Amino acid sequence: MAAEMDSEKVQGILERHSERVNAIIDGYEGRKDLMISLLQDVQAEFNYVPRDAMVQISQRLDVPLSQVFSIATFFKAFNLTPRGRHLITVCDGTACHVRGGLRLIDKLDRDLGLTPGGTTEDGRFTLETVRCLGACALGPLMVIDGKYHGQMSSNKLDRTLRSYT
Amino acid sequence: MSIEQVDRLVDVAALERLRQSIIEKRNPFQLRLRICNGTGCLASGADEVTAAFEAELTRRGLSAEINLVKSGCHGFCEKGPLVVVEPQETFYQRVKPEHVPAIVAATLDGKIVEELLYVDPATGERILHEQEVPFYRGQTRLVFGSNGTIDPTQIEDYIAIGGYSALAKALTQMSTAEIIDEVKRSGLRGRGGGGFPTGVKWESCRRADGDIKYVVCNADEGDPGAYMDRSLLEGTPHAVLEGMIIGAHAIGAHEGYIYVRNEYPLAVSNARRAIEQAMAYGLLGKDILGSGFDFKVSINRGGGAFVCGESSALMASLEGQVGEPRAKYVHTVEKGLWDRPTCLNNVETWANVPLIINRGADWYNQIGTEKSKGTKIFSLVGKVNNTGLVEVPMGIPLRDIIFDIGGGILDGKKFKAVQTGGPSGGFIPESLLHLPVDFDRLTEAGSMMGSGAMIVMDEGTCMVNMAKFFIDFLEEESCGKCVPCREGIDRMGEVLERITTGKGRMEDLELLEALADTLRLGSLCALGSTAANPVLTSLRYFRDEYIAHVVDKKCPAGECQALIQYSIISEKCTGCMVCVRECPSHAVTGKRREPAVIDLAVCSKCGVCYDVCRFDAVKRA
Numbered sequence A: 001m002a003a004e005m006d007s008e009k010v011q012g013i014l015e016r017h018s019e020r021v022n023a024i025i026d027g028y029e030g031r032k033d034l035m036i037s038l039l040q041d042v043q044a045e046f047n048y049v050p051r052d053a054m055v056q057i058s059q060r061l062d063v064p065l066s067q068v069f070s071i072a073t074f075f076k077a078f079n080l081t082p083r084g085r086h087l088i089t090v091c092d093g094t095a096c097h098v099r100g101g102l103r104l105i106d107k108l109d110r111d112l113g114l115t116p117g118g119t120t121e122d123g124r125f126t127l128e129t130v131r132c133l134g135a136c137a138l139g140p141l142m143v144i145d146g147k148y149h150g151q152m153s154s155n156k157l158d159r160t161l162r163s164y165t
Numbered sequence B: 001m002s003i004e005q006v007d008r009l010v011d012v013a014a015l016e017r018l019r020q021s022i023i024e025k026r027n028p029f030q031l032r033l034r035i036c037n038g039t040g041c042l043a044s045g046a047d048e049v050t051a052a053f054e055a056e057l058t059r060r061g062l063s064a065e066i067n068l069v070k071s072g073c074h075g076f077c078e079k080g081p082l083v084v085v086e087p088q089e090t091f092y093q094r095v096k097p098e099h100v101p102a103i104v105a106a107t108l109d110g111k112i113v114e115e116l117l118y119v120d121p122a123t124g125e126r127i128l129h130e131q132e133v134p135f136y137r138g139q140t141r142l143v144f145g146s147n148g149t150i151d152p153t154q155i156e157d158y159i160a161i162g163g164y165s166a167l168a169k170a171l172t173q174m175s176t177a178e179i180i181d182e183v184k185r186s187g188l189r190g191r192g193g194g195g196f197p198t199g200v201k202w203e204s205c206r207r208a209d210g211d212i213k214y215v216v217c218n219a220d221e222g223d224p225g226a227y228m229d230r231s232l233l234e235g236t237p238h239a240v241l242e243g244m245i246i247g248a249h250a251i252g253a254h255e256g257y258i259y260v261r262n263e264y265p266l267a268v269s270n271a272r273r274a275i276e277q278a279m280a281y282g283l284l285g286k287d288i289l290g291s292g293f294d295f296k297v298s299i300n301r302g303g304g305a306f307v308c309g310e311s312s313a314l315m316a317s318l319e320g321q322v323g324e325p326r327a328k329y330v331h332t333v334e335k336g337l338w339d340r341p342t343c344l345n346n347v348e349t350w351a352n353v354p355l356i357i358n359r360g361a362d363w364y365n366q367i368g369t370e371k372s373k374g375t376k377i378f379s380l381v382g383k384v385n386n387t388g389l390v391e392v393p394m395g396i397p398l399r400d401i402i403f404d405i406g407g408g409i410l411d412g413k414k415f416k417a418v419q420t421g422g423p424s425g426g427f428i429p430e431s432l433l434h435l436p437v438d439f440d441r442l443t444e445a446g447s448m449m450g451s452g453a454m455i456v457m458d459e460g461t462c463m464v465n466m467a468k469f470f471i472d473f474l475e476e477e478s479c480g481k482c483v484p485c486r487e488g489i490d491r492m493g494e495v496l497e498r499i500t501t502g503k504g505r506m507e508d509l510e511l512l513e514a515l516a517d518t519l520r521l522g523s524l525c526a527l528g529s530t531a532a533n534p535v536l537t538s539l540r541y542f543r544d545e546y547i548a549h550v551v552d553k554k555c556p557a558g559e560c561q562a563l564i565q566y567s568i569i570s571e572k573c574t575g576c577m578v579c580v581r582e583c584p585s586h587a588v589t590g591k592r593r594e595p596a597v598i599d600l601a602v603c604s605k606c607g608v609c610y611d612v613c614r615f616d617a618v619k620r621a
Helices: A002-026 A032-046 A051-061 A065-074 A094-098 A101-112 A152-164 B014-025 B041-042 B045-057 B096-108 B155-161 B163-172 B176-186 B198-207 B227-233 B238-252 B265-280 B311-318 B347-359 B398-405 B439-444 B462-476 B485-498 B507-522 B535-540 B543-550 B576-581 B607-611
Strands: A088-090 A125-130 A142-144 A147-149 B033-037 B066-071 B083-086 B091-092 B215-221 B256-262 B297-302 B342-346 B374-382 B388-393 B415-420 B428-429 B454-459 B564-566 B617-618
Touching: A002 A032, A002 A051, A032 A051, A032 A065, A032 B297, A088 A101, A088 B238, A094 B374, A094 B454, A094 B462, A101 A125, A101 A152, A125 B462, A125 B607, A142 A152, A147 B041, A147 B543, A152 B607, B014 B155, B014 B163, B033 B041, B033 B045, B033 B096, B041 B045, B045 B066, B045 B096, B066 B297, B083 B096, B091 B096, B155 B265, B155 B297, B163 B238, B163 B347, B176 B198, B176 B238, B176 B347, B198 B238, B198 B342, B215 B227, B215 B311, B227 B256, B227 B265, B227 B347, B227 B374, B238 B256, B238 B265, B238 B342, B238 B347, B238 B439, B256 B265, B256 B311, B265 B297, B311 B342, B342 B347, B347 B388, B374 B398, B388 B398, B398 B415, B415 B462, B428 B535, B462 B485, B462 B535, B462 B543, B485 B507, B485 B543, B507 B535, B507 B543, B535 B543, B576 B607, B607 B617
Parallel strands: A088 A125, B033 B066, B215 B256, B215 B342, B256 B297, B374 B454
Antiparallel strands: A088 A142, A142 A147, B033 B083, B083 B091, B374 B388, B415 B428, B415 B454, B564 B617
């Protein structure tokens, strides 16, 4: 009985997902050339690219699923697994690297067990590294949920993370 | 003025009338506060500063008297957030929200907030105006000049400073052949890295068979450390658009694309807004300025792949495909996007075009060296005092950029190398700092101009480790199509890993050189064929450092973790216990007011003790 309810619940969530994906696809008027932008919008909506969304895109745009999948895996921008509540992006571009960007990554691993591409067990943070965010004067640079934190240090990192729960 | 209300400009005379009316409405004595809202200053808190100004002006009921302008990037990102007060042009740096009431009060009284002025480190004097700051004094700001003075979201600001007059001239006073000839004679070469003559590219595209042609603006600035294209597109999007419209007209294209990184949200939104405004005024769309020429531009966001800076990969990505390059026996100017003739130029290249058309090829080709004309914007970053974007005439020596404009090396350390050209470029040692910035001279030195990243390294930077950094980057970014690139870069990474962990052999140096040759000869695109440049130049100029790693098992710069040890200098240690508390491995022990000790058997070499010590008492060797 309980399992049945669960599957109904899951079904409901999937349907709502599918409506949201459909709405995004509608905005592109069937244009296959805008696949990358479309996937970006899907990711912005769900915080990752769900498998079902790729199937839906493939069916509605009449593009082989393998092609949608190849685009979603070729480009760095896409995640195929859900991310944590807060996204930490540490820049490991040349300028930040020279100024000690790796130290921040080491510290996140030490303190939170967080490695690039990974998510903390409590789902609080996901860590990604990026090769240059174009704010090199402020290196080492870290972005949390779109907010830039420049000239980061191990000490500053603790204080900064505290405000994200 | 909202976009919907404007009248379409039916001809050039209408554009000039509009320009006059905008200028007449502006009061040159108007108090204006220009707040840099480029990405660098925003990251330093410019949005809070802007909000504080808005609140302060509202509180004083001065919103109508003092204009707030959110400008694009001024370039001196190190000192942000930057604020300039007009008409006096007072230049304030590192402004925080708590300074705002004092700035407003001083501005109203005709006074200056002394402590927010820039202090020249050489003389100790406070400097009042932006252009007198040494960082700006050595620059020639032709392309980047208006970036910090206008509001990029207002087309009227751009029109007021002469915007779209080059387009008007190109459409009405020049034939398409004359436009191409002007660009050819100017000597403009592609600013994205290749340095191909722009006019020649336009001409080939013009001559290529086909009714439908495209122009594309490459704003997929993937080169780590470079951000001039981002700042230009954010700060002066209309100059880029104007260049594209002129190019499209000359080539015979009616559709254009801006391919921009998704990591640049502000550039995307400012460019999008610029397109809407230009459409509303009839500077884009059908029958531009009554000339009969139609042109439209759309924006395409990239997916984050370094290889998409390569023309055929970029175009594949624009078509909604995976961004893999193809063999270019047939160039993209003949068969590019959707197999049609396509002219691809970089953001900075397009932004140079209006200048050339307005002021003429003869003026433009006076600037620079024999084969590299005009100015180039560099992002001066890394271990240098004045980081930011600098625009200099071609031919200026590297030393002038790093030491005069850049103000030398951080913390008084010794210069070691400058890396130009990103992952495809190379390291340039101190002995070559006299080299001028010139496409061909930098290539001769084993590096390249690239898109303009200039990363300064000091004595604490290990060149082997840096070479490994670039190889790791390229290993991730290789699309995997060509075996020499996909496998060769991997193998180079393994060899470098060996060397940096003290397991290297002398034969490894030759092996790296042999792999480099294979990469150069066996890759379809420039990503693979230039991938070995960082390794080759570090071997060429810093071979001793490789030998130290291999033979002595030492990292002279103290960066390669496996080859260094941390120890406490007892004479300097005050026993403050900070390192004891901070050490994550509990390897540092000691008592208050007694020198600490590091247990090397437990030490994980994370370097935290070195970072936290305020007395330079931790030795890394």
